[in-house]
Amino acid sequence: xxxxxxxxxxxxxxxxxxxxxxxxxxxxxxxxxxxxxxxxxxxxxxxxxxxxxxxxxxxxxxxxxxxxxxxxxxxxxxxxx
Amino acid sequence: xxxxxxxxxxxxxxxxxxxxxxxxxxxxxxxxxxxxxxxxxxxxxxxxxxxxxxxxxxxxxxxxxxxxxxxxxxxxxxxxxxxxxxxxxxxxxxxxxxxxxxxxxxxxxxxxxxxxxxxxxxxxxxxxxxxxxxxxxxxxxxxxxxxxxxxxxxxxxxxxxxxxxxxxxxxxxxxxxxxxxxxxxxxxxxxxxxxxxxxxxxxxxxxxxxxxxxxxxxxxxxxxxxxxxxxxxxxxxxxxxxxxxxxxxx
Numbered sequence: 001x002x003x004x005x006x007x008x009x010x011x012x013x014x015x016x017x018x019x020x021x022x023x024x025x026x027x028x029x030x031x032x033x034x035x036x037x038x039x040x041x042x043x044x045x046x047x048x049x050x051x052x053x054x055x056x057x058x059x060x061x062x063x064x065x066x067x068x069x070x071x072x073x074x075x076x077x078x079x080x081x
Numbered sequence: 082x083x084x085x086x087x088x089x090x091x092x093x094x095x096x097x098x099x100x101x102x103x104x105x106x107x108x109x110x111x112x113x114x115x116x117x118x119x120x121x122x123x124x125x126x127x128x129x130x131x132x133x134x135x136x137x138x139x140x141x142x143x144x145x146x147x148x149x150x151x152x153x154x155x156x157x158x159x160x161x162x163x164x165x166x167x168x169x170x171x172x173x174x175x176x177x178x179x180x181x182x183x184x185x186x187x188x189x190x191x192x193x194x195x196x197x198x199x200x201x202x203x204x205x206x207x208x209x210x211x212x213x214x215x216x217x218x219x220x221x222x223x224x225x226x227x228x229x230x231x232x233x234x235x236x237x238x239x240x241x242x243x244x245x246x247x248x249x250x251x252x253x254x255x256x257x258x259x260x261x262x263x264x265x266x267x268x269x270x271x272x273x274x275x276x277x278x279x280x281x282x283x284x285x286x287x288x289x290x291x292x293x294x295x296x297x298x299x300x301x302x303x304x305x306x307x308x309x310x311x312x313x314x315x316x317x318x319x320x321x322x323x324x325x326x327x328x329x330x331x
Contacts, residue, residue: 003154005104005170005201007245012274015306020252020271022288026326027256029289030238035229041092042236047210048086048199057213061088064217071094072086 039065084199085210093239095318099282099295103203103245104153106170111181113163114191122165123157125187129180130155138179150175164195204244211235239320240292243284247274247302249314250286251293256326259285259293265314267305277302283314287326294319 033041048057054072061070084107089096113122129152136147153170160166169177178194185192200207211234219231251259255269265285277283281298296314305313 003106003156003168003170005106005153005203005245007104007203010247010276012247012276015273015275015302017267017270017273017306018252020288022253024289027253027287027289027291030240030291033238035223035232035236038233038236038238039090041090041239043087043089043093043096043239043242044216044236045205045210046086046088046216047207047212048083049213050083054086057086058088060213061090061216064213064220065090067091069091069094071089071097 039067082197082199084197085202085205085207086199087202087205087242089239089242090236093242093320096239096242096320098318099246100203100205100242102173102282104170104172104201105175105199105203106168106201106206107177108158108166108168108198108200109177109181109194110196111165111167111184111192112195113165113188114185114193116163117188117190119160121188122160125184126155126157126167128187129184133180135176135179135183138176141176143174148174152180168200170201204241240286240290243292243295246282246284246295247277247298248284248286249273249277249305250288253288253326254329256287256293256321257323257328259316260319260321260323260325262316262319264299264312264316265296267308267311267313270305270313273302273305275302277305285314285316287321291321293321 058070058072087097087100131152132149133152134147135150137143137145151172156168158166158168177197181192181194216235219235222228223232249270250272251265251269252271259265271288277298278301279298283296283298285293285296287293294316295318296316299312299315
């Protein structure tokens, strides 16, 4: 059965407007970031457990990684059954 | 509810706003209040596929007025007596509990939601999710023994969160002005995805694949290729700080 979101069905091709090189003396390949850089500027795909609210889960992540800010997307809040 | 909950860290925190607007997928267990034929269930699924009208529930984050939502797919996985397990792909802001309630009303028998698991939030899926427990273990391994392999599988670059957006790659000489909040003009573009339409949310990246900013497209891929001048993207949210790339004189 078909189960693809719209963006998963887009057939995007990369178009070249102007051929160009990048100078590697500044900036950085995102995959080469240090652990500190990732913890300061990264994202986690978490499987939210049943009971704590999303806010609580964000707070757990802050505690585990010893950071000040962690934000979740959307309201995966505990719902009454 | 359980399931996919992307959590952005520190300076990446604002990226979650783009995921709020992304399509979602859920697996839901619906309990019907009376037995009914499989054919009736399947007929009702058709009514809840495509464009649907939905009144947000009383306790919701948005204004309580009927609005259209797009249901991309609604697949029944299993029916057992009065329990129906289904997978649903939907536009952001669709209330699944409400769909279940309305499904029951439509069959004149009533229904309620027993369980809900989010399996996709934009580019993040149940195929790659991690648990709090695994995060903790991987972080301890990194802190105590300086082993990065596990934690690197879990904490991903912020760019992972824009995989679902069309992308535009700009010249090194254009990067710093975008970091200051300037809009992107056509001459600053090196490469771009096809199929970009006016008003699309787009991600603007460097040629090294670093996220610079998110913005709204002011034109189409076709026009960007054909034209020499003009605005391409209205810059909305800047992620890269200024000074990473040098200032270039015009």
